[in-house]
Amino acid sequence: MLNSLREACGVFSAYDFEGGPIFPCIYWGLRAQNHRGHQSHGFVTFNGSFNTHRSLDLVPKIKRKDIQNWLNKLPGNVGVGSIRYTTSGGTDEESLKKGIQPVLAETEKVKVAVAFNGNIVNNSRLKRKIREKFPGFSYECDAELICRKLLIELMENHDLASSVTACMKEVEGAFSVTGITQNGELFAFKDPYGIRPLCCGHSINRKIYAASSETVGLDINGFEQGFEVEPGELVILSEDGFARQQLVPCKRRALCSFEFAYFARPDSRLGNNYVYEVREEFGRNLGREYSEIAKKADMILSIPETANDAAYGLHEETGIRWERATRRHRYVTERAFILLPRERQTTIDRKINILDRKLRGKTVIVIEDSIVRGDTTKVVIQKLRKKGAKKVHMFITFPRITSPCFYGIAMATYGELIGSRHEPQEIAKIIGADSVNYQSLNNFIEATGLKKNELCLGCVTGKYPTPLAQEIADEMKEKFEKGEKEIGRIYEIASGIE
C-alpha cells in the first residue's frame, strides 16, 4: 500500500562468545530491517554494565571518523537493538522519545533491557497490576510493560526461564522479545502463537549468535540462519553457552499473514520460502483468477515497490508487459501517513513521478499489496487517469481487510477500513477504479506454503487466534454495526473491561 501502515517494530540482538565488540553487528542487523520502523532506533550493549543510545528517526549512517566514538559509547560483547513505529502510547515527539526501545527497567537488585516487536492486547489489566508494584511507572510502550513484568518476576527470585514463562502465561498478544539481564545473559522469546517473526542464526565459525526479526538481519552480517524461534520458546545465550527451552506449549501457530504481503522484506525467509517467491506466486494467482480482465490489459504497473514481485509473477503468468511507468524520487523516503491528509496528494508527487507517454490510452492493471483505507490509492488512480490511462484495474495480493488488528498493525477500528464497509465493486467506485480484484483467501494461503491454522488471518476473516482479541473484536463490531462512534486505538480502552 502507498499509504504505509505503522508496523510493530524490528529487533536484533547478538552475543559474541569470544568477547569482541558487538555494536557493529547490532548496527547492521537494524539497518537491514529499518523498513519495519522509522520513528526511532535504540541500542543497548553490556560490558558488566548497560550502555545505551536512543534516538528518533532512522538508524543513522555512521561516518568513518565517528566509528570509534560509537564503539566507545557502546562497548561490550552482548547487545540488543530496536527500530520502532509506535502502535501503542502517544505519537507526539515527547511520547515518541519516551517510547524508544530497548527499554531498561531496574530495582536495587535487578536490571533488565528489552526490545519488543508486537502488541499487547490485555495491556490495561497488566498496567494496573504493574502499577501496584511500581506506582510511578509511566507507560509509553508495550515494551515497557513486558520489561516491568519481567523485572517483577525476576525480583521475586525467579530464574529467567520461570520469569519468561510467567510473561507468556499472563500476557495476551503478539510479542517477539529479546533482551539482556544484569548478568549479561542474552535472551529471545516468542508468544505462544508466534504471531511476529523472530529467527536465530550464527556466524560461520559460531563465535557470534544472533536473534533477528527477519532473516535479512542475519544475512547482512554474513550469518547462517539456524532456526525460527518456536512459539512459546526461550533462547538463552550466556557464558554457559547456548540453550533452547520450550516453556509453554504452542496451542496454535498464528504467524501474521500480512508479513507475506507487505511487511517483510522480499529477500527475507518466512517458513520455507523467500518472501519474494511467495509474492511472485500471489501475482501468478491473480493472473489465473482474473484472466478475463488480464486478457484485455495493455500493461502492469506495480505501486508501491512491495508489489514488484507480484507484478513479476503476474507478468510471467499472463505475458502482459510489466511497465516502469512510475519512477520513485530516490532520496525522498518519508512515508505518506506522516503528513496531514490534505498533504497526501503532494506527497505522492514528491515520492513518485508518473510517465504519461507510457500510459496514454492504455488499459492498466495496477498491482498493490493491500487496500486499507483506500484514500491514497484513490489519489494514485486520479493521477493515472490524468496522465492518460484509459482503464485502471486494481489487483490486490492481500485478501480484503475487513477487521482491525490487535497485534501491532495500525488498523485499530472497523470504521477506518474501507473493506469492512464495502464490497469490491463499491470500493472500485469509491476509489475511481474500473475494478478491484482481490486474491482469494485459499490461493493466498496456499502460496505462503503454510496451512490456514498456522497463520493469523484475523483482519481478513474476523477470527483471531487469541481469546481476548476475539472478544474485543466482537464487541467493537457490534458497536460499529449499530453506527456508534469508534475511537482510535479502541482496543487499548476496550481491554480495560475484562
Ligand code: SF4
Ligand atoms: S490481524 Fe492481520 S495484520 Fe494483525 S497480526 Fe493478524 S494477520 Fe497480521
